[in-house]
Amino acid sequence: MNFFQEYLEFNERYYKNSFSLTLDHEFNVAFVGSEFLQVTGKTREQTLGKHLHESAQIPEKNKILSKIAFGEAIALKQVKQIFIANLYHTYPGYHILLLKFEPIIEPESQQVVGSRLVFTPTDIAYFFDILIQINGRIEPNDLPDNDDYLTKREHQVAFLLCHCKDNYEIAKVISLTKDKNIQAKTINNIISRYLFPKFQVNNKEELQEKLKTLNYDKKMPNSLLSNQFIDLTKNFVHGQANNLLNIHLRM
Numbered sequence: 001m002n003f004f005q006e007y008l009e010f011n012e013r014y015y016k017n018s019f020s021l022t023l024d025h026e027f028n029v030a031f032v033g034s035e036f037l038q039v040t041g042k043t044r045e046q047t048l049g050k051h052l053h054e055s056a057q058i059p060e061k062n063k064i065l066s067k068i069a070f071g072e073a074i075a076l077k078q079v080k081q082i083f084i085a086n087l088y089h090t091y092p093g094y095h096i097l098l099l100k101f102e103p104i105i106e107p108e109s110q111q112v113v114g115s116r117l118v119f120t121p122t123d124i125a126y127f128f129d130i131l132i133q134i135n136g137r138i139e140p141n142d143l144p145d146n147d148d149y150l151t152k153r154e155h156q157v158a159f160l161l162c163h164c165k166d167n168y169e170i171a172k173v174i175s176l177t178k179d180k181n182i183q184a185k186t187i188n189n190i191i192s193r194y195l196f197p198k199f200q201v202n203n204k205e206e207l208q209e210k211l212k213t214l215n216y217d218k219k220m221p222n223s224l225l226s227n228q229f230i231d232l233t234k235n236f237v238h239g240q241a242n243n244l245l246n247i248h249l250r251m
Contacts, residue, residue: 003106004030004113011116019119022104027052027070030114039094052117057088059227069231074103074112078233083130084119085228087141094119095225096127124220125163127228128173134235136228138177143222150198155221157190161208162217167191177223 001009004024011022011031018033032047032055040047040056047055053063062084073080082099089095097119104114131138147155153174160170167184175181191204199214201207211217 021117023115025114029055039089041090062229065229073101077103081232083230083232087225094121096122098122131176132172138226146222152223154194158211158216159221162211
């Protein structure tokens with residue numbers, strides 16, 4: 001039995017229920033965890049032996065970027081940390097993921113014989129934190145507005161009030177959805193002139209409490225949804241990427 005086969009047996013024994021994949025040197029799925037299958041809605045038979053890009057619904061742009069990032073990781077024998085937003089996932093809680101891509105290196109020959117992908121669902125606040133830091137655009141989509149009570153902008157502000165630190169951060173996030181920058185004073189105006197009376201509150205603290213009671217912290221506006229693939233190892237100094245990941249995992 002060669003090293004890669006032993007590695008697969010180890011996966012089957014300890015990671016059978018995980019949200020992970022193991023690929024051979026041609027990027028075909030050699031092992032799949034049950035949590036990955038739950039999210040993709042596929043069976044093991046439909047996944048094993050298939051190319052990575054056939055294992056789940058993956059946006060075309062993300063496929064292109066993954067080829068570049070994973071190719072670099074293999075060539076450099078480097079672990080990659082990737083930030084992914086994929087709206088095609090069946091479960092909304094799995095739309096936003098951190099991915100650790102790790103080449104599998106045979107100890108004696110030091111040759112890359114495969115790769116392992118481990119996914120970690122992450123929270124929406126981290127999604128916006130990353131986009132703000134890299135100034136990453138939120139690409140437009142063709143989804144309709146998903147709140148009948150609020151306008152699109154009001155819905156954006158209401159949702160972000162539950163996840164961002166202050167009005168400046170809310171303004172930065174909304175600015176990523178369009179070419180023109182939104183100012184913090186505009187956000188404050190929307191809150192005081194429109195959201196206070198609509199939700200019958202007198203201050204920001206009351207508004208935030210009311211929004212969470214009405215589940216606006218979970219009702220993400222469609223206008224803020226966007227598929228993303230960001231190589232944290234490349235967009236940040238490696239230490240910064242590690243710090244961001246460690247901070248998130250402690251939350």
